[in-house]
Amino acid sequence: MEIAATIAEFRQARGRLGRLGFVPTMGFLHEGHLSLVRRAREECGAVAASIFVNPTQFGPSEDFSRYPRDMERDLALLRAAGCDLVFTPGVAEMYPPGSLTAVEVTTVTDTLEGAVRPGHFRGVATVVAKLFNIVQPSCAYFGQKDAQQCVVIRRMVRDLDMPLEVIVCPTVREVDGLAMSSRNVYLQPDERQAATALSRALDAAAALYKAGERDAGRLRQAMRDVLAAEPLAGIEYVSVADPELLSELETVSAGALLSLAVRLGRTRLIDNIPLPG
Structure with missing residues (x-):
């Protein structure tokens, strides 16, 4: 090399x-x-x-x-x-x-x-x-x-x-779902445990979509609900957006991008999943 x-x-x-x-x-x-x-x-x-x-x-x-x-x-x-x-x-x-x-x-x-x-x-x-x-x-x-x-x-x-x-x-994840990131090294042990809320929030919204929900507002709320249940998580944004223009959607279609940004102590993490289609 x-x-x-x-x-x-x-x-x-x-x-x-x-x-x-x-x-x-x-x-x-x-x-x-x-x-x-x-x-x-x-x-x-x-x-x-x-x-x-x-x-x-x-x-x-x-x-x-x-x-x-x-x-x-x-x-x-x-x-x-x-x-x-x-x-x-x-x-x-x-x-x-x-x-x-x-x-x-x-x-x-x-x-x-x-x-x-x-x-x-x-x-x-x-x-x-x-x-x-x-x-x-x-x-x-x-x-x-x-x-x-x-x-x-x-x-x-x-x-x-x-x-x-x-x-x-594709995003590479830890066994508990946390997206791998160089910034994960900043996390304190309690913050590291709390960080799984990001992938769990995305999974909750994706499960609603799989069950037939197409209202983007309800998918955003599902993500917020999971994050709000984690005391250490400070929400910066949750999004359900067009995958090419990144404008927020009202009605979800295949390929839409679910994404979020969260602060855990001094550490800021992002994650996302595209909906299948």
């Missing part, structure tokens, strides 16, 4: 590879990330990953400075998963002094995470566009857990005619 800290080093190594799958990450890897690496290897033959905690997608009151980092551990996990090439740039490499350009996707960034975290998706779209330009992947792999991010990136790729395929893979 090769490791490149600069764009020039990465491009030189990239030239020795053909069809390439790409997994962009912010590090502190878990099984969700590694499942993307393995799928990229199966489908593309060669795989590259990036480890970069992107400062432009964090708000001033968010956790950039304390976001978990362990480069040595991450590199060992990527090597074991069969990664061929890892890009590990510093902030100055990705955002040289005097940088003036940003990428902004509109409309689908106005709701959910975009409403709660102003500027977040501007940072996401910019860094992902830069990474795609540097890596030149055939396919890029993302997890369903960050559903709105996936919508934004797919839209950016389509609108800017980027020559790659964005592949969204």
Whole structure:
């Protein structure tokens, strides 16, 4: 496995590879990330990953400075998963002094995470566009857990005619249903137990849909009821939205996206499931 800290080093190594799958990450890897690496290897033959905690997608009151980092551990996990090439740039490499350009996707960034975290998706779209330009992947792999991010990136790729395929893979969960996330390490033991309320809330709404309920308001209320029963859970939003535009629905149809954001102590978690269809 090769490791490149600069764009020039990465491009030189990239030239020795053909069809390439790409997994962009912010590090502190878990099984969700590694499942993307393995799928990229199966489908593309060669795989590259990036480890970069992107400062432009964090708000001033968010956790950039304390976001978990362990480069040595991450590199060992990527090597074991069969990664061929890892890009590990510093902030100055990705955002040289005097940088003036940003990428902004509109409309689908106005709701959910975009409403709660102003500027977040501007940072996401910019860094992902830069990474795609540097890596030149055939396919890029993302997890369903960050559903709105996936919508934004797919839209950016389509609108800017980027020559790659964005592949969204199922959320990987702990045995008790909690979606794997690098931020789970922040949870205290009681908060970790309470965090199962997120998946239980989504499951409750999905069960109503399976039983024939099509009123989106009732599905939202089902999620709120489960979360309200957990004293440690502070609800930021619950949503039943169109899967492409992310606008809230009144009547649910197949493929609708159930999503939520919850605070447990100092930790903010998100989760979602698309309804079958």
